[in-house]
Amino acid sequence: MRDSSLKNRNGFPVTSGTGSECRQIAERIPLGVLILALLLSASATSARVVTDQTGRRVNLPDHPHRLVSIAPSITETLYELGLGDRLVGDTDYCDYPPQARALPHVGAMLNPNLEKIVALKPDLVLGTDEANRRETADQLERLGIPLYGVTAHTVEGTIQSVEDLGRVLDWEQPTQKLVASLRVRVEGIEKQVQGQSRPKVLFVVWYRPLITAGSQTFISNVIQRAGGVSISDDLNSEWPHMGLEEVLNRAPDVILFPQTDAFAPGIDEFQKLPGWRDLAAVRNHHLYFIAETIMRPSPRLIEALEELANILHPMAKQQGEHP
């Protein structure tokens, strides 16, 4: 996974020069050549063909300014980057930040309403390979609306997808600032958990039957970055179904639940359920809720990462604050 994102990073295609590059060039070459170059680049400013992170060829406008997001994580990222005013539409499920709810909606991620999108006259639609279908991208392409797709399967991949969006939207400097601050926070967590023992974590997506997060989601990567180790790390799929017997066998130290409505009954419930009540983590009350943002590859993922690190290594955090 990391390989492919690196490749995408390097493989980002040659494009007509950005503003700063033009200025660097201008210092070195004669005026006549410069004018010629400007004339040539002017003819190419309207659009350029790039390969997005999902491997599709996209006819990308140079300065996209009417955006439709068809993934909640992208909506969040755009607001975080200060690009909320370029957003002209998002999905029914884009609930953060609150302003995102007020935007015109284009339906759900898997089957957005094409005519709503057309009516919003976007010059670029943004999606992810996690939330959206390839068919949607193909349909929009048929209608002459480019869709740029990002992928984010790890903490680092999420940060890189933010970086990539900044490049695509011609918004590099503010993006670099955000990305640098995110990286500083991730490094802070790294220091916090360094040298600590790694508690075994069970992440519960659903408990009847038990569905957990496998190695193909970034949740196991978040757990690892937060100084733990997911007990379902070796299950090579996204949301595997695991038997309680196997959980008992793997003996997690900590059990995590995403904070969703599905778990409204509360953690006490598990102390009564057969099988569950026999787990050391349940007996020792090591059950925790974690913000739902742990499942959304946006800058807020780093908040969930910090929250989780503090759950798994509370002492280390205190030592860090009072050396």
Place this chain on the structure above:
Amino acid sequence: MTLSPTRRNVLLLLLALAAALILIDFCALALGGVHLSLGEVWSGLLSRHPGSEASVIVRDIRLPRILLAMLVGAALAVSGTGLQALLRNPLADPYVLGISSGSALGAIVALWIGGRMASATPLTAFVGAVLTMSWVYLLGRRAGRLSSYTLLLAGVVTASFLSAMILFVLTLLSTRDVRGTAFWLMGDLSVVTDVQIRFLSPAIIIAILVLYAFSKDLNVLLLGEGEAAHLGVNVGRVETAVYLLASLLTGLAVSVSGAIGYLGLLVPHLGRMLVGNDHRTLIPTAAFGGAIMLVLSDTLARTVVSPAELPVGAVTAVAGAPVFIYLLRRTSG
């Protein structure tokens, strides 16, 4: 066999159905997530302002989808009519012989092998349909010719085996693909390409016309195989042709739209209530009826929860069962 209406009445009925279809198509063109006035719809359709928003929405989004709904609806209804006569079973529908399951398996295997951001392709779906059709045909042959009894059993068993395979492959797919596949399994018309329309329209229309050419033989076949043979019908040839044509129609429809339920079961029954059992009128009635029903259902699917959309198969399934029960009570009571 019920008394068949006179030729003139039949012609009038078909004209009325065609007029209803055109009217419903225009309503479907005018309705959608984005509100357009009738004038905008009309000028968009005639492309008075090419490239305008109304023109893109009407000509590139709504029209291809309505055309696809008409083709798929007609194909499924005619296929169901043919199979009900061939199998002499009122419960037969285009999916009873496993063709939709084979098609679905083809599409899902493409997703599974293709991996991230792959499409469930109509091509592999069609290959799946053709393979299933051939397999069931070979199983259904007895002593050199098709036996409707064996055919039905072979089809049902094949369908259940393929469904089991689909469930197996679904467990191997990523969550996003599973959710995407759900649309396909339920039947969905939201993914239309020009190639599909250009390829499907001649294929489906020709298959319907050829099946229509066998309508007299189908009438005779309903009297029983023995009677039909006495009346000089080459039963084996008719059965094989009807089987292949009906399966082909189903395969074509399912490979682009997934398994849209109930239509192929319901419309032939509606048609028989309207015009009786004479296939010379029943087949065209079913073709128009199927087109009308699917355009109506898909318009509901597009507009009921707007801006979100429902898979059209969810609409036909929810509406289909009550209508079928109503028909059952009316005809038996």
